[in-house]
Every structure is written in C-alpha cells, then in structure tokens.
Amino acid sequence: MASNIYNSQQPSVWSSAYDDIEFQFKFKDYYVISANSTSPYGWAELTVYPNFDITPIVNDSIYISSGIYAGYHKVISATSSKVTIDVLYNGNQSIGTIQHLRVPAFNLYKGFRSFESFPNELPYTFVNSFVPLYDGNRIIKVNLRGLLQTIFTIEEPPITSSFAFSIFNAFRIEYDNTLTTIRYVLNSGVDRAELYESYMNGNYMNEFKPLKFGCGITFATKFENGFPTMELFTGGNQVQQGFSTAFSSAFDNGTYNPE
Numbered sequence: 435m436a437s438n439i440y441n442s443q444q445p446s447v448w449s450s451a452y453d454d455i456e457f458q459f460k461f462k463d464y465y466v467i468s469a470n471s472t473s474p475y476g477w478a479e480l481t482v483y484p485n486f487d488i489t490p491i492v493n494d495s496i497y498i499s500s501g502i503y504a505g506y507h508k509v510i511s512a513t514s515s516k517v518t519i520d521v522l523y524n525g526n527q528s529i530g531t532i533q534h535l536r537v538p539a540f541n542l543y544k545g546f547r548s549f550e551s552f553p554n555e556l557p558y559t560f561v562n563s564f565v566p567l568y569d570g571n572r573i574i575k576v577n578l579r580g581l582l583q584t585i586f587t588i589e590e591p592p593i594t595s596s597f598a599f600s601i602f603n604a605f606r607i608e609y610d611n612t613l614t615t616i617r618y619v620l621n622s623g624v625d626r627a628e629l630y631e632s633y634m635n636g637n638y639m640n641e642f643k644p645l646k647f648g649c650g651i652t653f654a655t656k657f658e659n660g661f662p663t664m665e666l667f668t669g670g671n672q673v674q675q676g677f678s679t680a681f682s683s684a685f686d687n688g689t690y691n692p693e
Contacts, residue, residue, distance in 0.1 A: 436487040437610035438462055438534040439574065445617055445626075448634065451583045452623040457607060457614065459574040461533035462487065466501065471523035477510050478503055478523040482532055485514040488610075490534050497572060500530035533572060539565050540576065541608040544585045550616070551661070555599045561585060576607065586621040598655050598662040620662065633657060 443458035464482040472479045480503065490496065490512040496519065498504050507519035517532065542561040546553045562581055568574045585603055601621045606614045620629065634657055655662050 437538065437612055438486065438488045438536050439538065439609070441612075441614055442573075444614060445578075446630070448618050448620060448629060449582075449626055450622045450624050450629055451579070451586065451619050453579065453625045455578040455582060455617075455619065457576040457578070459576070459609075461497075461535060461568075461572055463499075463531035463533060466498065466527055466530045466532060469503065469523065469525070469527040472518055476522050477518045478521050479516055479518045480527070480532065481516050483515075486512070486517075486534060488534065488536065489514050490517055490536070495535040497533045497535055498530055499533075501527040503527060504530065506535075535568065535572065537565055537568060537574060538609045539563055542578065542581055542605065543608060543613075544582075544603050544605050546604050550604070552597070552599065552604075555597070556603050561605075578605070578607075582619045583621075585619075596663050601655065602662050618661075 439459045439461055441457065442460045443456070445455045445457065449455045464484065464486060467481040467483050470479045470481075471477075480498075490509045492509055492511065494509040494512075495506060496509060496517060497506050498519075502524050503519065503521060507521060510518040510520055512518065541563045543558060544561050545556045545558040547558045561584075566574050566576050582603075582605060585605075586601070602618060604616050604618050606616055608614075622629070624633070657663070
C-alpha cells in the first residue's frame with residue numbers, strides 16, 4: 435500500500451526479548467522538478483516527481499535536501515504533485531529532493547496468521563499502537579525490546595506439544611496497511627550473537643533451566659525445524675521430543691519437584 439516511508443532495516447530472523455530489536459524506516463525521496471510563485475502571497479510552490487504517495491496536509495513538515503529552498507518547511511497547501519511551503523518564492527529550482535516528514539501510526543502484532551505455522555497455538559493478535567519520532571537524520575528508529583518482553587507470561591507449558599510455545603512468538607509491525615516481514619522473538623536474555631552462534635545449530639539452550647521432576651524426568655529446550663522444541667529426558671537419555679504422559683502424571687501424583 436501507499437506510504438511516504440519504507441522499511442530500511444529489520445532485526446535478524448530470531449531475536450532475544452532482552453536484546454535490542456530495532457527496525458529502521460526512512461522517508462521516501464521525491465525529486466524537485468520546478469518552483470513557482472503562488473498568488474496572492476507569493477509562497478513558493480514546488481512540483482515533484484513522482485507524485486506523493488500520500489498527499490501532505492496543512493502544517494505537515496517537509497525537508498528539501500538542497501537548492502534555494504533547502505531545509506525544513508511547513509506545508510501551506512498541497513496536491514499529489516505540488517506542495518506550497520511557508521517561504522516566499524525566490525527563484526526557480528529543479529534540483530534536490532523533498533521528503534514528506536509524516537510519521538504514520540505503527541501497530542505491533544504478535545503470533546501467526548491462519549496460513550502460517552502455529553495459528554492455533556500462537557494466534558495473530560494486536561499488541562500495541564504507537565507513533566515514534568524521527569531523529570536528526572530523519573530516520574525513524576523503533577526498538578521493540580520493551581514491548582516484546584510484555585507479550586510473554588509465566589505459565590505452565592503445554593503437555594502435548596513438541597514445541598515450546600511459552601518461550602517464543604512471531605511479531606511484525608503494520609503501518610499504512612503494510613506489514614513488515616515476519617520475525618521471531620525468544621523469551622531469553624541471550625544476546626543475538628550468542629543465540630545464532632551457539633543455539634541455532636541445534637545445541638541445547640543452557641540458559642533455560644530445565645524442568646526437573648522427582649521421578650527423574652527432565653525437559654530441555656533446543657531448536658529443531660526452525661523453532662524451539664521441548665525434549666523429554668530420563669536418567670540423562672532422551673526419551674522423546676515433546677511432552678509425554680509422564681509430565682501430566684508428575685502433577686497428578688504429586689512428584690513434580692522443580693529445582
């Protein structure tokens with residue numbers, strides 16, 4: 435869909451919830467074709483190419499990169515191809531670019547859509563809406579570290595699934611009816627570098643303290659088939675991937691003994 439910004443940087447496919455999870459967005463450039471004087475006040479009116487994706491409105495901010503009208507300006511009026519700015523006409527200009535400094539609302543979603551991997555276990559859900567600021571270089575930086583920590587709750591893990599749904603989720607940002615590419619977050623303090631170097635290759639994640647039971651059953655977490663799994667061990671030997679009836683029995687007969 436049409437937008438005056440574009441996603442210029444995304445986090446890696448997997449991130450840890452307690453590490454920085456940063457998106458960057460930049461404003462699109464529109465070329466200045468010409469400048470004219472408007473009546474009756476003589477404001478400068480600039481023609482752009484291509485047309486604005488979203489027509490600026492009164493008091494929106496724009497930035498002109500070079501030429502007579504270089505700098506930041508407020509919009510007096512605009513159409514899809516012209517913008518009148520709050521500076522008097524001082525000659526023609528056919529160089530430089532214009533950025534429309536409108537920042538849309540950003541909507542954070544967690545989970546999986548109906549045609550994706552786990553729509554029933556981790557359904558697609560709205561989390562929060564916000565409007566970030568751009569920096570001195572006119573770059574919008576969005577760090578989801580804090581927001582994504584809030585999507586996890588401490589709860590009993592499922593007893594019938596191979597995957598550890600309580601410790602990961604999918605997420606993306608929606609703006610101007612545009613979705614960023616799906617990314618995944620792990621409820622862990624492991625930084626991104628260690629996550630990829632040590633655990634994405636199938637090693638067990640020691641940062642997750644295994645669940646231990648009085649009957650000698652242990653559960654550990656590792657990545658398999660692209661997502662964190664729960665694996666059942668007894669006496670140090672893997673019995674099966676996923677939870678078994680032994681887990682349920684540990685609660686039923688009172689032998690559950692986490693350490």
